[in-house]
Amino acid sequence: MQRFEYSKDRETANAARARALEALLIEKGVITSDTVDKIMAIFATEMGPFNGAKLVAKAWVDPAFKQLLAEDTMAAVEKMNFVTKGAGAEGEHMRAAINTPEVHNLIICTLCSCYPWPVLGLPPYWYKDPSFRARAPESTQRIRPEHRPLQGDQNLGQ
Amino acid sequence: MNPFDYFKFRYYEKWLGGISAYFIANGYITQAELDARTKAFLASSPTMPTGGDSAVDARVRKYLLIGDDPKRPRSAPPRFASGDAVCVANPKSVDHTRLPGHLRNKTGIIDSVYPDAYTYLCDTGPDGIGEAMPVYCVRFDPEALWPGNTEKNFTFYADLFEAYLEPAIAS
Structure with a gap:
């Protein structure tokens, strides 16, 4: 011990x-x-979750943009006025996963340091903790509630 | 990295340890210097030194804003197509890998083939990656990965380099 x-x-x-x-x-x-x-x-x-929030908000109000974000994420990112444009360290090739009322996504990194810095910034340390990495792939019920994907009536998407 | 230390240290403690070890191993600083200066900062708040070449700051900024693109043109067509059944390889473990341990020897289905090919930051030797190669999104049935020990009604996807995949043998 x-x-x-x-x-x-x-x-x-x-x-x-x-x-x-x-x-x-x-x-x-x-x-x-x-x-x-x-x-x-x-x-x-310049590189942080404020960029990711703008992407999500634009997708809420602009169906064509939402479709582009799903099909060609980097093309959608390039349309934003981010200083990183369609690039940025650790975010050179991002792919958005779109939640629906039926399908919710939990993106995890089980190995290294991958994280979309240009749109989410640096990761919280718990995201890289072995305990979270081991539990999250098997069961969202075994991770802390605040780390789980959105459930049912918590769905904020449109 | 010692496996016990890997589980002991938090993510950014690993960063600090890795960055410090790099500068020590490459002769920029010594462990003794770092230990002594750390003691000084623990005892008081010494004034930070000043100066430096601002070209360094410009290079750091350029890296963060542009990144380091691992995408390359393909040298050969991808070995697998969407819908193919694949078995995950079980290569020798090395320091760097992009193969999650829980997928070794498991069978999945190619969900999609990413465009072009991707390099990895170093040659992982017997692990098999480094040179540009296709990358696939592979779909797994969680029940096959953790029998009797998963939630219902979800699907597990993993992005995997081609070197980690073999055609699944029909049973």
Whole structure:
């Protein structure tokens, strides 16, 4: 069991280590004193779930766009005014899965770090946790309710 | 990565560990430097150093906005078509793979063939991927994957590289 024990100060220790790594890389000239802040700003304002929300909202009110999103997702994304256009790290080839009242989709990554950064940003850590990855493929009932696909009357689609 | 550590560390702890290990292994920094500086940041809040070449920031931004496209033209037609029954291979396990363990030796149906071909970030050796090859969306009956241990009324799909698929032998 010892191998799996977490130190109580894991958040503080990791934050210090991240800052230490940043400081060293600035001193060595690998990155600049602005690099990390600029990456954070990109994920806060240019690549994130606010883009995905716009895609979904447009699909709700524009049936032709919804059809394009389903059939050629990247062509639909290119029509949006995103700074990444039809590209963006980890989102070079996205495919939308359209929910209907009868069919709900749960997209999971069981292996690595795939996540559609341009439209959803960086993933929450639980999405990559082995316990979630192991349970979600077998049964949505075995994952926490807030991580499940929409159920019945929760359906927000049109 | 040690399997115990894989299950112990959270996702972004793995990022931090991986990034740190890369810069140490390639001689940019030493473990001793990192440990000492971490102690300093734990004890107080030292001022961040300043400076650097802004061309680095421009390159980072360009990467994030454009990405790294793995799509390539096909060198040969895809081996399988929609509707084909396929059996998932069981290659030797290596550090990097795109084959979920729960699909090894299982049978599925090709749901769709993605256009063109896709590379993987490295050559996985006996695992079989790296060079551009077709990728398929394969449909599985969850009952065949986890007999007696799944929800009813759902379908499991997995995107799989061609190297992981063999024609299913008719029973």
